[in-house]
Amino acid sequence: xxxxxxxxxxxxxxRTKIPKSLQVNEATWKSELLYQIKLxxxxxxxxxxxxxxxxxxxxxxxxxxxxSEKCCYCETIIGxxxxxxxxHLRPKGLKQFHHLSFDWDNxxxxxxxxxxxxxxxxxxxxxxxxxxxxxxxxHIDFDLSTCKAVEKDGSERGKTTISHVDLNREKLVRARKxxxxxxxxxxxxxxxxxxxxDDEFYKxxxxxxxxxxxxxxxxxxxxxxxxxxxxxxx
Ligand SMILES: [Zn+2]
Numbered sequence: 001x002x003x004x005x006x007x008x009x010x011x012x013x014x015r016t017k018i019p020k021s022l023q024v025n026e027a028t029w030k031s032e033l034l035y036q037i038k039l040x041x042x043x044x045x046x047x048x049x050x051x052x053x054x055x056x057x058x059x060x061x062x063x064x065x066x067x068s069e070k071c072c073y074c075e076t077i078i079g080x081x082x083x084x085x086x087x088h089l090r091p092k093g094l095k096q097f098h099h100l101s102f103d104w105d106n107x108x109x110x111x112x113x114x115x116x117x118x119x120x121x122x123x124x125x126x127x128x129x130x131x132x133x134x135x136x137x138x139h140i141d142f143d144l145s146t147c148k149a150v151e152k153d154g155s156e157r158g159k160t161t162i163s164h165v166d167l168n169r170e171k172l173v174r175a176r177k178x179x180x181x182x183x184x185x186x187x188x189x190x191x192x193x194x195x196x197x198d199d200e201f202y203k204x205x206x207x208x209x210x211x212x213x214x215x216x217x218x219x220x221x222x223x224x225x226x227x228x229x230x231x232x233x234x
Pocket of ligand 1: 071111112113
C-alpha cells in the first residue's frame with residue numbers, strides 16, 4: 001500500500017480561532033449572566049436573552065466548519081433534516097459551569113438527538129470526550145461485526161461518552177452499517193483489482209469516505225468506523 005498514507009488520517013478535531021462576536025463580547029455576556037443568576041436567585045429563572053447570547057452567526061459558521069458539518073459526538077451529517085445545536089460540553093445549566101456559557105473552548109457542534117440525550121449529564125471522574133483536546137480513538141473502538149461503539153481498553157471516559165449520547169442507538173448503528181457496506185465494497189475491489197486505473201478510483205472513493213472532499217462536497221460520515229475498517233482489512 002505504498003503512497004497510501006493511512007496513518008496520517010486523524011479523527012481528532014483542531015479548534016479554530018475564537019470568533020469575533022465572542023472575542024468582543026464574552027466578558028460582558030458572562031458577567032451579565034452571572035449577575036442575572038444572582039439577581040433572580042436561580043439559573044432557570046433567567047431569560048434566554050442572557051443565557052443564549054452564544055447563538056451568533058459567526059459562532060455557528062466556525063463550529064460547522066470546524067466539525068465538517070458533522071455532529072461532534074456521533075459523526076452524523078447535521079443540518080439537513082434537523083437543526084444543528086451549539087453544544088456546551090460542560091453543561092451550561094449546571095451551577096459549576098454557568099460561567100462557561102460563552103467560553104469558546106466549551107462550545108461544540110451536535111445533532112439534535114445527541115444534544116437531547118446528553119442534556120445536563122456530567123461525570124466529573126470520567127468526563128465525556130472532547131474531540132478538540134482528547135483523541136477519541138484512544139477511548140472508543142468499534143465492533144466491526146455489529147458496528148457498535150465499545151470503550152477501548154476499558155476506558156471510563158469512552159464508557160461515559162457512549163452512554164451520555166447513546167452512541168449505540170438503533171438508527172445510528174443502522175446508518176453505520178450502510179456506510180460500512182459501501183466501504184467494504186471498495187476495500188474488496190482494491191484488494192483484487194489488477195488495473196491501476198481501478199485501483200486509483202477505489203482508493204479515491206475510500207479516501208473521500210475517510211476525509212471528505214471539499215471539491216465535491218463529500219462529507220466523511222462515521223469516518224472513525226471507516227478508519228478502523230481500513231486498519232483492519234487493508
Ligand atoms: Zn449526534
